Every structure is written in C-alpha cells, then in structure tokens.
Amino acid sequence: MKELICINCPKGCHIFINNDEIKGYSCLRGLYYAKNELTNPLRNLSSTIKIKDSNLMCPVKSSKPLPKDKINLVMKEINKVDVSLPIKFHQVIIKNVLNLEVDIISTKEIN
Amino acid sequence: MENVSLVIIGGGSAGLASAISAYDNGVKDILVIERSHELGGILNQCIHSGFGLSLLKEELTGPEYAHHFINELKKRNIKYLLDSLVLEINKNLEVVYSNSFGVNKIKAKAIICALGCNERTFSQIFIPGDRPKGVYTAGLAQKYLNIDGYLVGKNVYILGSGDIGLIMARRMTLEGANVIGVSEIMPYSNGLNRNIVQCLNDFNIPLYLKTTVSKIVGNKVLEGIEISDVDDKQNIILNTNRFIKCDTLLLSVGLYPFNTLLNKAGCKKNSLTNGALIDNNFETTIEGIFTTGNGLHVHDLVDFVSEESFIVGKKAAELILNLRNDVISELNVNNKDNVSYVLPNTIKLTNNNEEVYFYLRVRKKINKGKIKILNNNKIIYSFIKMYLEPSEMIKFKIESNLLINLKEIDVEIEEIK
Ligand SMILES: Cc1cc2nc3c(=O)[nH]c(=O)nc-3n(C[C@H](O)[C@H](O)[C@H](O)COP(=O)(O)OP(=O)(O)OC[C@H]3O[C@@H](n4cnc5c(N)ncnc54)[C@H](O)[C@@H]3O)c2cc1C
Numbered sequence A: 001m002k003e004l005i006c007i008n009c010p011k012g013c014h015i016f017i018n019n020d021e022i023k024g025y026s027c028l029r030g031l032y033y034a035k036n037e038l039t040n041p042l043r044n045l046s047s048t049i050k051i052k053d054s055n056l057m058c059p060v061k062s063s064k065p066l067p068k069d070k071i072n073l074v075m076k077e078i079n080k081v082d083v084s085l086p087i088k089f090h091q092v093i094i095k096n097v098l099n100l101e102v103d104i105i106s107t108k109e110i111n
Numbered sequence B: 001m002e003n004v005s006l007v008i009i010g011g012g013s014a015g016l017a018s019a020i021s022a023y024d025n026g027v028k029d030i031l032v033i034e035r036s037h038e039l040g041g042i043l044n045q046c047i048h049s050g051f052g053l054s055l056l057k058e059e060l061t062g063p064e065y066a067h068h069f070i071n072e073l074k075k076r077n078i079k080y081l082l083d084s085l086v087l088e089i090n091k092n093l094e095v096v097y098s099n100s101f102g103v104n105k106i107k108a109k110a111i112i113c114a115l116g117c118n119e120r121t122f123s124q125i126f127i128p129g130d131r132p133k134g135v136y137t138a139g140l141a142q143k144y145l146n147i148d149g150y151l152v153g154k155n156v157y158i159l160g161s162g163d164i165g166l167i168m169a170r171r172m173t174l175e176g177a178n179v180i181g182v183s184e185i186m187p188y189s190n191g192l193n194r195n196i197v198q199c200l201n202d203f204n205i206p207l208y209l210k211t212t213v214s215k216i217v218g219n220k221v222l223e224g225i226e227i228s229d230v231d232d233k234q235n236i237i238l239n240t241n242r243f244i245k246c247d248t249l250l251l252s253v254g255l256y257p258f259n260t261l262l263n264k265a266g267c268k269k270n271s272l273t274n275g276a277l278i279d280n281n282f283e284t285t286i287e288g289i290f291t292t293g294n295g296l297h298v299h300d301l302v303d304f305v306s307e308e309s310f311i312v313g314k315k316a317a318e319l320i321l322n323l324r325n326d327v328i329s330e331l332n333v334n335n336k337d338n339v340s341y342v343l344p345n346t347i348k349l350t351n352n353n354e355e356v357y358f359y360l361r362v363r364k365k366i367n368k369g370k371i372k373i374l375n376n377n378k379i380i381y382s383f384i385k386m387y388l389e390p391s392e393m394i395k396f397k398i399e400s401n402l403l404i405n406l407k408e409i410d411v412e413i414e415e416i417k
C-alpha cells in the first residue's frame, strides 16, 4: 500500500492506494491527483522574470501544472528571458514552453 | 483640516476588503493610505499559489488574489494614496501621514487599521553566537528574491517549519540554492502538510523535528551553525550538537501583529496576541478606531483575512452611518484551559440580535476537543472538534441571545481522551 498526501488544498487529505483501490480523498481533485501521482506527477510552478530596464521582477506561473521532472528545465527557460513594460495581467510570456503545451504567464499587471 | 468619513490604513488584503465592504454598506467617502508604491501588501511577494481557494473558489497566486481585490476597489472608485506613511493617529480620529507632498492631517469619523504583521527576528529568539551577515527572516529573503530578484545565499539552512520557511525552501532551490535542511523545535511541523510534500519532499530536503539551532558560527559573515536535539520541553540536550556549514540561515519562527500606531494612540494592547483588545465590532478601546487582518491577530490564510475584514468594513459603516443600536448588555471574554487566545475580548449586545463571531487558537495539539463557552462554570454553548492544532485558527459564531445579561464568559477547550 502506498500513502500520499494530497497537495491540492490546505486540508491535505491522506490518500491510500492499494493496487487499483484508492481511498481517503475528500473530493475528485484528490482522486485525480492520486492517479497522476502514480503515473505522471504534476506540479504548478511559480517564479519571476526580469523586467527590462527596471530593478523589479515580474511574477509568473505555469498556465497549467507541469510534469514534475520538467520543472528544472522550465526554470532554466524562465531565467533566460526578460519582459518589457507594460505587462498585462495573465500576459503570455513564454508560449508553449519546451513544447509541453503549457504557457508561462504573468500574474500581475505592471505599468 | 480635510474631513473623510473612513480612513483605512494599509492597502493589503485586510485594507482592501474592509474598504470594499464599507463602500458596499453605504460609506462612499473612503481613503486608503498605503506606505508602499503599490496596493496588495504582503501578497505581492507571495508569488506561489495557495490563495483564494476558500473565498474565491479558485487557487491563485498572491499577486492574482491581490489583483482581484484591487480591481474591485477601482471599480468602486475608492480613493487611495500610495507612498504615504501614516505617522500617527489619535483618539480624536485624526490621521497624520507623510508623503512627497509633505506632512498632512485629516479628520475621520472612523479609522480602520489594517497594518499587517512583523516577523520574529533574531533578537527575539535566543541563539548564542555572533550576529553575522547571512541571517535573514524568511519573509525578508522572500521579498529580496521575488520583488528585487536577489538570492540571499547559496547554501541555506532554515530554522522553523512554518509555511513561509517551507515555501522559501522550494523557491530558493528552484533558483539554484542548496537547501541543506529545516529544523523544527516541536515534534511536528507548523506548516501545512501540502507544503511539506511539495516544498520539502519533492526536493529531498530533510526536516529535522525536535531540533534547533544552538549556535551561530562566524563573526562578520556566517560560516555555519550548530544544531542540537531538544527534549519534550524544548530544552537543548547537551552533547547532541553537530556543525553544519552554510552561508545563509533563514528564520521562520513566527509572526506578530504590527501595532505601534494603535499603541501610541492609546488603544489597549492584547498581551496574548500583541494586537489590540477588541470588542465584537472589532473596535478597539477607543471609539471609532477599528483593527483587522494580521495587524489584529495572525491569520493562517488570506481568505480568512478578507472574510474578517468584510465584517469590519460593515461594522465601521454602521458607526459612520449612525446605524448602531444602543448597547443593552456588555460582557468580558476570558480565555481558559488550552486556549492561547480568544477574540473578541468584550462583547456589546444590542437588540438587533446579530450573531457574535469568535476566533481562537488552541495552545497544544489535541486530537479531539470540546470547545466550550461557560458562565459561572455552566456550559452555555459547546461543540466537538477533531484534530485541533495551534497553527489552525478556530472560528465559530453563536446567537447573541445566548449571551444576553451575562457579565462574563470563559472560553475553554476540554481534551477528550
Ligand atoms: C511571508 C508570508 C507568506 C504567506 N503565505 C501565505 C499563503 O501561502 N497562503 C495564504 O493564504 N496566506 C499566506 N500568508 C498570509 C496572508 O498573505 C496574510 O495573512 C494576508 O495577506 C495579510 O494581509 P494584511 O492586509 O493583514 O497585511 P499586509 O498584507 O501585510 O498589509 C498591511 C499593509 O499595511 C501597510 N502599512 C503598514 N503600516 C503602515 C503605515 N504606518 N502607513 C501606511 N501603510 C502602512 C503595509 O505597507 C502593507 O501594505 C502569508 C503571509 C506572510 C507574511
């Protein structure tokens, strides 16, 4: 039997997996998480991107969860680029990063 | 002197929500004063996701959560000042602030303080050794990295397993630092389980429970630390010390309300929270001065800050618009067994039968607890709750008619074996 802690909300349900049986989740997001965790673990990524001609950083995130084992490679891409002002809310900054079908988008409007 | 109905000090999540709610409850003449160059407060540096699930039913990053509330503020055309520091408030409800135009004074009908919290620093926890460069609070390191783009160190040790420390363990690892480990003095982590999984386990960062930093090594710059085991009473066990080489120590050892303005104005302080004493209207001991958010007591989740501040905005509006009913009875609230603090401290009842909200924290981990409100040892309200933890605030509300004509109530938690 394998035990997981669901990371999808602060409740942190303990989920137990026994062959095909999955128990202990309180909502469907937990079931979905447990299934993915066994085959292809996914994580949200947040980081920052340098703003051109400014001392400040622009916060960004992945538009969808990414495969966990690609996080480090995506971080390298994020640290390669910079972005010019003005920045719109949820502006796409890196489209389809590493062909993962996930965009890196801004999480703040900066003028 | 300029007059404004409602002045809100602080434009973080508490200030934003109380402004929006006061407006929606009929007060249109509002001024929010914020010392930073932008609204949003601490949310601006919390770039990770984990905000909004309970209130907005969507998991957002800190800046996105702030964006939602800033938009709501702008939709209502509520006025705000940035880069403006409030220096003083007083019992006449005057607000003195300073910005690039100089020092200005305004008179309000009510003031809401939404000032946020401070991090406990080095001088507040006792660690022997020098105070070299390389020791930071976790929140300050977070600000340097996420706002200014500056990584404070390469080989990092973290003291305290609160969420900010855990979030920073992941964030610094992603930016190329080597996070050696996290020490927690208690036998359990104070952080959320989800953060242990996605911030430590995902990156194979060890968490050492029942250990603490017992020595700082290095005089001008940090060269390393010693960690030691502690016993069940959190005392260091001799000869368990081991040296760990690192250039950075992050402290994630707690937050406390930021409260100088209220203290200076003469609002009575709550020594248990470091915030102010309040009644069930969130009003301090000075009429017309309200307080909310992390400046009142430290919240676990921003959603709870917003929820609380919606109530506070409404309460301030009721005062300003003369909608308050006469007080028919008044009582004190005492915290008793297993309760580290409870709010409000006094309750003023009127005949409009409004519910009374309680906020409290348990002193230690309790598996099954009975939360009780007593008057002269007689239970007037109780309920059972599972898995009580100091890191999780307990909130509930009761009908005010249960309290009418009482002079005093005690709030306690009985541990059920
Ligand atoms: C580092 C950190 C990480 C967190 N991570 C999470 C998380 O992952 N998930 C979650 O749900 N919650 C998290 N929280 C909690 C949540 O973000 C906070 O509880 C909430 O945002 C606090 O809002 P606030 O308005 O009370 O305080 P703040 O956001 O701190 O706002 C206070 C504002 O008042 C201003 N101010 C103070 N004094 C003056 C003055 N004299 N004059 C003018 N302006 C003044 C400050 O500049 C600031 O903008 C975190 C909190 C911290 C500190």
Ligand code: SF4
Residues within 6 Å of the ligand: A006, A007, A008, A009, A010, A011, A012, A013, A025, A026, A027, A028, A029, A030, A031
């Ligand atoms: S299973 Fe549902 S309720 Fe439980 S932690 Fe996951 S998301 Fe939250």
